[in-house]
Amino acid sequence: MQTEVNTVLLRREVMVRLIKAFLSGDFEKQADALPFDMRPKHAEVPFRCCIHKERAILRERAIAALGGSVEQDDDKTHLGEYARRALEREKPDNTVLTVIDTACQGCVPSRIYVTDLCQGCVARPCTTACAFGAISIKNGRSVIDGEKCKSCTKCMQVCPYSAIVKIKVPCEDACPVGAITKNGSGHAQIDVSRCLSCGACMASCPFGAVAEKSQMIDILRAIKSDKKVVAMIAPAIAGQTPVSINKVASGLIKAGFDIVMEVAEGADITAKTEAKDFAERMEKGDKFMTTSCCAAYREMVKKIVPELKPYVSETATPMHYTAELAKKRYPDCVTVFVGPCVAKRSEGLGDEFVDYVMNFEEMGALFVAMSIELAQCEDYVFDVETSKQARNFALTGGVAESVKVASGGKVDVRPTCVNGLNPKVVREMMTWAKKGECPLGNIVEVMACEGGCVAGAACLNNKKIAARGVAAYADKGEDIKPDENN
Amino acid sequence: MENEGKIRVRICLGTTCFVMGASKLQELEHLMPPEWKDKVDISADTCLGMCQNSNSGFMKAPFVKINDEMIGGATVEKVIDKLKELIV
Known part of the structure; x- marks a missing residue:
């Protein structure tokens, strides 16, 4: 599964640092400093818009690595406090996956989309292939009516120019049972009553926005x-x-x-x-x-x-x-x-x-x-x-x-x-x-x-x-x- | 003397390097342009000893040595870029 090397390496680095922090004897303080140690002042910002967002995401990754739920995080609790709770809890949390909210891109909803490659051809196989009457021609190009489209992908298969694509949401696409969907704000959320904990969403997300609640501590x-x-x-x-x-x-x-x-x-x-x-x-x-x-x-x-x-x-x-x-x-x-x-x-x-x-x-x-x-x-x-x-x-x-x-x-x-x-x-x-x-x-x-x-x-x-x-x-x-x- | 004149690429597959990304570097041979095969000699090493240099040595893992130059934070892209410089 594991294709997104950068997200995997980030996860591992967070884990290595937390284990070192535990072993240091100064666990809470070192855990607290993790986002700042990984992205110190004036450091290069490799992935996100600014250093603050990188640190905010690293903080949430660390919460998961310490065994916490990002869903229940209030943004105010220090990592040191999460570390302390990890030291005191009797047993680990009873669900295994958590969505790193700040890391989630809130991808464009999944749909079938006609790209600029559409030539507005005379044959128009897409219009005949569609069983739901969702495709019409406007300004010489195919247009899909989102209300009628059932995402069956027949139009994609018949287009001679491969001009029609499916916009995917990787986590939703990877989930075998439709257990991960978007919440009101467009971010991923896991329906625990359906989730198989297979980890397909975690492995597929290019933003590394799904994580396991670790039991390492x-x-x-x-x-x-x-x-x-x-x-x-x-x-x-x-x-x-x-x-x-x-x-x-x-x-x-x-x-x-x-x-x-x-x-x-x-x-x-x-x-x-x-x-x-x-x-x-x-x-x-x-x-x-x-x-x-x-x-x-x-x-x-x-x-x-x-x-x-x-x-x-x-x-x-x-x-x-x-x-x-x-x-x-x-x-x-x-x-x-x-x-x-x-x-x-x-x-x-x-x-x-x-x-x-x-x-x-x-x-x-x-x-x-x-x-x-x-x-x-x-x-x-x-x-x-x-x-x-x-x-x-x-x-x-x-x-x-x-x-x-x-x-x-x-x-x-x-x-x-x-x-x-x-x-x-x-x-x-x-x-x-x-x-x-x-x-x-x-x-x-x-x-x-x-x-x-x-x-x-x-x-x-x-x-x-x-x-x-x-x-x-x-x-x-x-x-x-x-x-x-x- | 089959490898004489070739660029030597040594990938560290010590535990730290392997965990921090060298597992991906194992695929280097298949990911670089096939015509480089005669020019590049790729081998794996157990540990080049670099990760033990400082307390935060793992930060710079994985390591790859190209001829006499040590490359830290090595990725397939980084190694291919370096090889491009040497080959062209």
């Missing part, structure tokens, strides 16, 4: 306490840095975590449980089952397409199983899921075994703030060996494949993948739910992000390179062993 507090803190690293981590997963794990230990577990351990349980669930459903006469590990998809079923619920596997996610194992193995420990995903933060908030979620960007910022050079770290040895299929959970097709292998050839498994959620796919899935059948296969793997978790909204690496890293690590693992009791 809560995590740093846990590390500082005498409790054991377990980092549970998602399979996608294998392709996130130029070094091996074992060195990244050692990096986390250097950063203060006590134990590192692979979430692939939980993925092995998910694969086996899901294979069992699948076999039972097929025996019962069901036509299809969908996977259940993608957190944004789970939210989609809950909030948007409840009709799908009977077809979703009851199996819990790898994060859940891993956290459960951690709590058993290390009683009283604090569990921190480390992953590429925005929606996992939302899932984590509702999971009894998961205490906090840290994304890969925040992990990177932690390494930078603590000057941890991963290449110099030792190779961490994990307590449990994970399977090839579990390590591949982060790639599209990986989860369905794991169910197939875990089934051990005893059931007819025809896997298919929903590779990325968008409005069209959501509508299509609705029809499967209504018919009780999916024409594409009998086990449907759903990934909200195109490419799988390696394309999550909070990654460090380019998704193609990341996918290669995950596959290479998976290839070193043994095949999953089908459960004999199934």
Whole structure:
């Protein structure tokens, strides 16, 4: 996803500075100074109209990084006060995304627009293509009547000069379920009752106006306490840095975590449980089952397409199983899921075994703030060996494949993948739910992000390179062993 | 002696540089004009040691070394501009 490098780097710099501020022992004062340290007097103004707007936006970015809601900000509260609240709160905020109001451009509303390239041709295919009579010719050029236009884009497709364009609002365009819209002042607002927390809006906004409410300070507090803190690293981590997963794990230990577990351990349980669930459903006469590990998809079923619920596997996610194992193995420990995903933060908030979620960007910022050079770290040895299929959970097709292998050839498994959620796919899935059948296969793997978790909204690496890293690590693992009791 | 006479580009892929933007620089080879391939030798380094120079060293990351010149705050655009100067 991550295309807008400048906005991503701003976010990371804010995070690095706040972690350094926390570690300095002078947290509140340093947090307060952040906008001024990043844009000191007479500094260059790289992006916005003036230095004051840059600082105002950086302040709001810092509020999100400290775990606060920009929606509830009154403009008057100092960052130092937000830092203090972060030090005192019992638990993180219960929603994961916030709109950086001042950063939001308030884009022109989305519509179909005839540009100057219109030649006013004789054929006028646009007027005939329009089923709503929205296009007429005025002064020798096509004009669209906004009242009648349904944004079907037929006119765009037939124009021989490509003179008609769709003006997009990137966040609205990226959202698979229409959960982000404009408020009265034209700025973005998130409808929490629809939001899947997939992070597509955050990744697509060219102004960096959507941010996660970070739990970094809560995590740093846990590390500082005498409790054991377990980092549970998602399979996608294998392709996130130029070094091996074992060195990244050692990096986390250097950063203060006590134990590192692979979430692939939980993925092995998910694969086996899901294979069992699948076999039972097929025996019962069901036509299809969908996977259940993608957190944004789970939210989609809950909030948007409840009709799908009977077809979703009851199996819990790898994060859940891993956290459960951690709590058993290390009683009283604090569990921190480390992953590429925005929606996992939302899932984590509702999971009894998961205490906090840290994304890969925040992990990177932690390494930078603590000057941890991963290449110099030792190779961490994990307590449990994970399977090839579990390590591949982060790639599209990986989860369905794991169910197939875990089934051990005893059931007819025809896997298919929903590779990325968008409005069209959501509508299509609705029809499967209504018919009780999916024409594409009998086990449907759903990934909200195109490419799988390696394309999550909070990654460090380019998704193609990341996918290669995950596959290479998976290839070193043994095949999953089908459960004999199934 | 395959690389003799070529412009040497060393991209720092140390942790700080990688997190602060060098991940994007990995794509340099595909983003620069294809005809430069014979003139430029791109390699990745673990850490050029630049980020440790001062407390706020991460501010100037990522680093790229073009022949003997160190470039801070490197972006694909910045590196391509520098290469253009050297090639033309």
